[in-house]
Amino acid sequence: MIAPSPSALQLHAGSSLFLSPNPYLLLRHGFPRSRKIWRSSMCLATRTLIKDGVLRINGREALTRVPENVVVSPSKTDDSAFLGAVSDRKGSRFVFKLGVLRDHRLLCLFRYKIWWMIPRIGNSGSDIPIETQMLLLEAREDLGVDKGRHEASNGPIDYILFLPALDGPFRSSLQGNSSDELEFCIESGDPAVESSQFLEAVFINYGNNPFDLMKESMKILEKHMGTFSVREYKQKPAMLDWFGWCTWDAFYFDVNPQGIEEGLKSLLEGGAPARFLIIDDGWQDTANEFQNEGTQHGARLVSIKENTKFRSSQNVATNGAPKSLKDFVTTIKKNFGLKYVYVWHALMGYWGGVHPDAPETKKYNSKLIYPLESPGNLAHSRDVPIKCMEKYGVAMIDPNKALEFYNDLHSYLVSQNVDGVKVDVQNIPEILATGYGGRVSLTRRFQRALEKSIFKNFQDNNIICCMCHNTDSVYSSNASAVARASDDFIPNDPTLQTLHVATVAFNSIFLGEIVVPDWDMFHSLHNSAEFHAAARAVGGCGVYVSDKPNKHDFEVLKKLVLPDGSILRAKYPGRPTRDCLFNDPVMDGESLLKIWNLNTYTGVLGIFNCQGTGTWPNLNKNQIIPASKPKYLTGHISPSDIEYLGEVAGNGWTGDCAVYSFNSGSLYQLPRNGLLTVSLQVLQSEVFTITPIKRYNQSIQFAPIGLIKMYNSGGAVEAMDFFNTCQLTIKGRGSGLFGAYSNIKPKTCTVNSKNMEFQYDTRDKFLTLTIPLGVNSWETEICF
Numbered sequence: 001m002i003a004p005s006p007s008a009l010q011l012h013a014g015s016s017l018f019l020s021p022n023p024y025l026l027l028r029h030g031f032p033r034s035r036k037i038w039r040s041s042m043c044l045a046t047r048t049l050i051k052d053g054v055l056r057i058n059g060r061e062a063l064t065r066v067p068e069n070v071v072v073s074p075s076k077t078d079d080s081a082f083l084g085a086v087s088d089r090k091g092s093r094f095v096f097k098l099g100v101l102r103d104h105r106l107l108c109l110f111r112y113k114i115w116w117m118i119p120r121i122g123n124s125g126s127d128i129p130i131e132t133q134m135l136l137l138e139a140r141e142d143l144g145v146d147k148g149r150h151e152a153s154n155g156p157i158d159y160i161l162f163l164p165a166l167d168g169p170f171r172s173s174l175q176g177n178s179s180d181e182l183e184f185c186i187e188s189g190d191p192a193v194e195s196s197q198f199l200e201a202v203f204i205n206y207g208n209n210p211f212d213l214m215k216e217s218m219k220i221l222e223k224h225m226g227t228f229s230v231r232e233y234k235q236k237p238a239m240l241d242w243f244g245w246c247t248w249d250a251f252y253f254d255v256n257p258q259g260i261e262e263g264l265k266s267l268l269e270g271g272a273p274a275r276f277l278i279i280d281d282g283w284q285d286t287a288n289e290f291q292n293e294g295t296q297h298g299a300r301l302v303s304i305k306e307n308t309k310f311r312s313s314q315n316v317a318t319n320g321a322p323k324s325l326k327d328f329v330t331t332i333k334k335n336f337g338l339k340y341v342y343v344w345h346a347l348m349g350y351w352g353g354v355h356p357d358a359p360e361t362k363k364y365n366s367k368l369i370y371p372l373e374s375p376g377n378l379a380h381s382r383d384v385p386i387k388c389m390e391k392y393g394v395a396m397i398d399p400n401k402a403l404e405f406y407n408d409l410h411s412y413l414v415s416q417n418v419d420g421v422k423v424d425v426q427n428i429p430e431i432l433a434t435g436y437g438g439r440v441s442l443t444r445r446f447q448r449a450l451e452k453s454i455f456k457n458f459q460d461n462n463i464i465c466c467m468c469h470n471t472d473s474v475y476s477s478n479a480s481a482v483a484r485a486s487d488d489f490i491p492n493d494p495t496l497q498t499l500h501v502a503t504v505a506f507n508s509i510f511l512g513e514i515v516v517p518d519w520d521m522f523h524s525l526h527n528s529a530e531f532h533a534a535a536r537a538v539g540g541c542g543v544y545v546s547d548k549p550n551k552h553d554f555e556v557l558k559k560l561v562l563p564d565g566s567i568l569r570a571k572y573p574g575r576p577t578r579d580c581l582f583n584d585p586v587m588d589g590e591s592l593l594k595i596w597n598l599n600t601y602t603g604v605l606g607i608f609n610c611q612g613t614g615t616w617p618n619l620n621k622n623q624i625i626p627a628s629k630p631k632y633l634t635g636h637i638s639p640s641d642i643e644y645l646g647e648v649a650g651n652g653w654t655g656d657c658a659v660y661s662f663n664s665g666s667l668y669q670l671p672r673n674g675l676l677t678v679s680l681q682v683l684q685s686e687v688f689t690i691t692p693i694k695r696y697n698q699s700i701q702f703a704p705i706g707l708i709k710m711y712n713s714g715g716a717v718e719a720m721d722f723f724n725t726c727q728l729t730i731k732g733r734g735s736g737l738f739g740a741y742s743n744i745k746p747k748t749c750t751v752n753s754k755n756m757e758f759q760y761d762t763r764d765k766f767l768t769l770t771i772p773l774g775v776n777s778w779e780t781e782i783c784f
Helices: 208-226 246-252 257-270 324-337 385-394 400-414 439-457 494-511 529-538 644-651
Strands: 048-051 054-059 060-063 070-074 081-091 093-100 105-111 117-122 133-148 149-164 171-174 180-188 197-206 244-246 277-281 284-287 298-307 340-346 366-367 392-395 420-424 463-465 481-482 517-518 593-598 603-608 632-638 653-661 666-671 676-680 686-695 700-707 717-723 727-733 734-743 749-751 758-761 766-771 777-783
Touching: 048 070, 048 727, 054 093, 060 093, 060 133, 060 149, 081 093, 093 246, 105 494, 105 717, 117 494, 133 494, 149 171, 149 208, 171 197, 171 244, 171 439, 180 197, 197 208, 208 494, 244 246, 244 257, 246 257, 257 277, 257 324, 298 400, 324 340, 385 463, 400 439, 439 463, 494 517, 494 593, 494 603, 529 593, 529 603, 529 686, 593 644, 603 632, 603 676, 644 653, 644 749, 653 700, 653 734, 666 734, 676 686, 700 717, 734 777, 749 766, 766 777
Parallel strands: 244 277, 277 340, 340 420, 420 463, 463 481, 481 517
Antiparallel strands: 048 054, 054 060, 070 081, 081 197, 093 180, 105 117, 105 133, 133 149, 133 171, 149 197, 171 180, 284 298, 366 392, 593 603, 603 686, 632 676, 653 666, 653 686, 686 700, 700 734, 717 727, 727 777, 734 766, 749 777, 758 766
16 A cells, blocks of 8 residues: 655755654654654755755765655764655555655665565666665766756765664565655554554665675664664674584485484595584474475474484484484584584474474463465565465464573573574564564564573574574574575575575675674585585685585585684675676676675685576566576676775785685786686686785785685685794694795795795795695794
């Protein structure tokens, strides 16, 4: 429904501060407001204002034909604001028009399923899908407005960010229509929760660096809303820095102790030992009255304990089952050097919830509810889990019992030597919220109970969140520090491999400010294994596979995993480079995807050919253009692709960089804005380590590359010092071939005080030496 457009609150430039005469504006969802409503303010007058029906942000035209019921409210900073709207009636769901959006390159992140976001590239309002949760515009300074069209200058680019937010118990999302109008939908998810005015529905901000803009905007929202925390302030689980194995694709629901031991053994013997394990779905004690219908998604939890595959009923090891989950976990930690064992569970215990009548779960007062989906969700893809939930219902835990349930479950797992959990199906409260205060309120109740139990029971904040891409969950994430950033890795569908990598990179622009994005598992023995491995090397994420036992490619794994089982993880979430933000790397037939990241002393850049294998879901027929399939695509990389490279350069940077190509093993010297041409076939990738060349005295110029047989080679370099005018000391970890740019040949090199032979190529000034196998941490001295 399109809400009526009363004229009382049109905002005009130069208007003075005043209280609106609309009586609804004196209340905020039924409670007295302490903050006044602004038509405009002096601080916003030159930054965000509506004049003659045009919304301008810092002089850039963003929207035209803005309806009169659209409201601009100030945030707590001079540069950002909120967009909202008012209606002349109360309701639990509205769709408001914000204005016409045309002639801007734009990037959307929208939910194409209830659980997951994907990107969409476009130029106008009609390109913006329902359930958009982030909208980024590229804008140039306009010189004038003529019949709704603007002429763009050749001046510097600004970026305008729209973030639909949580406004009290209401949650908003963006969408476009066929008239290129940008709209926001705002809904409570409960017919009893109503309002008529929504002043903080959409947060808007601008800046000249898209990554700074997103970071600063999330910090502003964090302080303003007080319901979530940004990533940099959260405790990161230690398992992120260790190689892992997940049981899902290896066994699916048939996971069993014998298979797990076989898989851990094969990884250990191959030289890529798993140091953390996720025992995925299939370990819990459930009852499934719908088993004969061929689905596990209707099953319900009947006990917080493990099923009989992991526990002998007589507490005696029979039929291959261990005595208990504790006995099994303790054994595999001892035998295979595991540091962390996680187990899977759903937010509601299991896919179908917690059984309301089972003796061990009756106390949680679960109630069978049949989900009610938002029209926005119904407009997109509906997968098997949601169809099963609608058919069989979900036995939802009494919200007042949520903390008791999580504490009982997690404390039991701790008693079994389990270190953490992967919690799935986290968006589910939004479709169970009728009669419970609405989707935002219900989500927050479960999220707070979950995080409180995690804090109480597990060390190191050991939780991976999953199926949690609605903003109800995102903006309620106060402590959880790791979350899946895409739909599942699907090994048997060749059309989804490129989509997976592109999706995580783009989603990380948004999600990466609140969590460490989890790129999901992959298979090392797969036709896209190197493609996925390279992506995870630049992703700043945990690295784990789901290979079947004895089905591994150790040549791939050893480019990611050090002999001790640790990984070289970059510092930040891997995101598309600035010149890729408004190109479609999957379907435009010409764009390569570049993903950037930083280490302590180096930058790392991955470039991927994602074209020609898959099609984005939820496109209409007019949007699907038959993709050409050229054998190669050619693009360019540059040190300037790495944001904040000066952060790792420090003093003494010459302005040039050493650029190491992983696949070719070549070392180049490029100026900051220099270009290197790259040609890739479909599903091919390349990783570049890019290090600022620093001057250490009048004659020495040096740049470490790191362990050059690892994708993220620079992650191995942890500290550097220069002594006595002619000696460099480098500290790092991991064994293998170490490389560096050096403008002059060293006289001697030592590793942990032992003299080492080294090679020096005078043509490209490439210094290499070997860190001996078995050395986990090292200090090398290079004397000139």
